[in-house]
Amino acid sequence: MRYNALKILKEGLTGNKNWKPVWREPEPKSEYDVIIIGGGGHGLATAYYLAKNHGITNVAVLEKGYIGSGNVGRNTTIVRANYMIPGNSEFYSHSLKLWETMESELNYNAMHSQRGVINLFHSDGQRDAAARRGNMMISQGDDAILLDRDGVRKELPYLDFDNHRFPVYGGLFHKRGGNARHDAVAWGYARAADQLGVDLIQKCAVTGIDIVNGKVTGVQTSLGPIRGKKVAIVVAGRSSEVAAMAGLEVPIESHILQAFVSEGLKPAINHVVTFGMGHFYISQSDKGGLVFGGDLDFHASYSQRGNLPMMEHVMEAGMSLMPAIGKAKVLRSWGGIMDMTPDGSFIIDKTEVENLYMDCGWCYGGFKAIPASGWCMAHLMAEDKPHEVAKKHTFDRFRTGVGLMDEESKGSQHNLH
């Protein structure tokens, strides 16, 4: 069933009685050409592009909870292409282009909104860095505008421009950046994959990975064994756990990232805004809630709830930048498990086990990557060679030290990103 305006009108006038479930709920078959472990954004996009781009439709996505129960449904949804390092630059540029056509392709409203991302800067040094980043973005084919203080004032009149400690010098404005409705991205890819024949198996936890003579043959699950010719591990924060089922040790440490939502307010914040002098970024959802966050709690954790120090820091940083939000009440806060790599960049690669692939290491930035990650992972699995825009994202870069993609030049160590 395709959605269209006429159908919505008709259903609206007849009590919305004839909507059908959006995807099937099949029993798992005994064997698939491809098994994807993990029904988050990346797993679902991989399944969709395997079917769409490569005609591989005998595919199962095994999800231990429900579709969208992981990070894909608990992130702050920023979509942007402002990475600088070769490898990341072309990958995120590709991803943003896919975002721009994804909704019409999937026939699903993911509420992708290119409202613009403004990264503020507060010193001459930060201005130079922003100018350099902007030039890199333009040379990779994306957009960037360097705003001076008055330019920022026009876009974001509500900032505290008179803050003596953190004066606003200007901002880097990425107009094609923005955000989206996170669940809808998962649902959109899930529905489209289902329509192409992919089996979405929910409440199916993978508990073991079967390997014979160095080759993967299938998985053990809470619903019994399932054979698979190729298997992909796409489980974000749980990467180490699932990799261990195949005897693999991976360069990942799981950390917690928090986010916060306020009560619903009238539209006030029309962009995604990031503060340059503390860990704070904000946007306003279509329901009116202010959605904001900061940085990792900075220690390995699977707790899915954060600690008070980062919470306090985020609130303080927010109050320094835009004191007006102090009147809003925070409704909810939560944490997600981030699969941190040493250099802060992701991995889409084969593993030492034949026909076993991994897509992981998304750190705190994997939402914007969903389309390109699915695209490149599907390419890797179908063609057995890496896609051009993801070929630098190997496991081996850590072993050799060649080709590390450390966007922030902090060093190749998990706790530094």
Added chain:
Amino acid sequence: MRIKCPLCGERDRREFYYLGAKDYLTRPEESNLDAMHKYLHIRENPCGLTEDLWQHEAGCRAWLLIERNTATHEIFKVELVNNKKDSK
């Protein structure tokens, strides 16, 4: 999360710097590239019981080995690394 430094007593999480897994206590020969790679990058990353290295950065600056549960924020044991160091 509060951490009980053996020298300073119970303190707020924000006084402590987290380095990473206790693997950092056993540095291999630098010429052994595989071992070096493992030491620097590969982590067991357990959901549950773990031991890792922290520094009481804003306190006595001692390095600590902490046994804790990564799923619950529980802390079971805090020891001075100096007392542990049979390694290099």
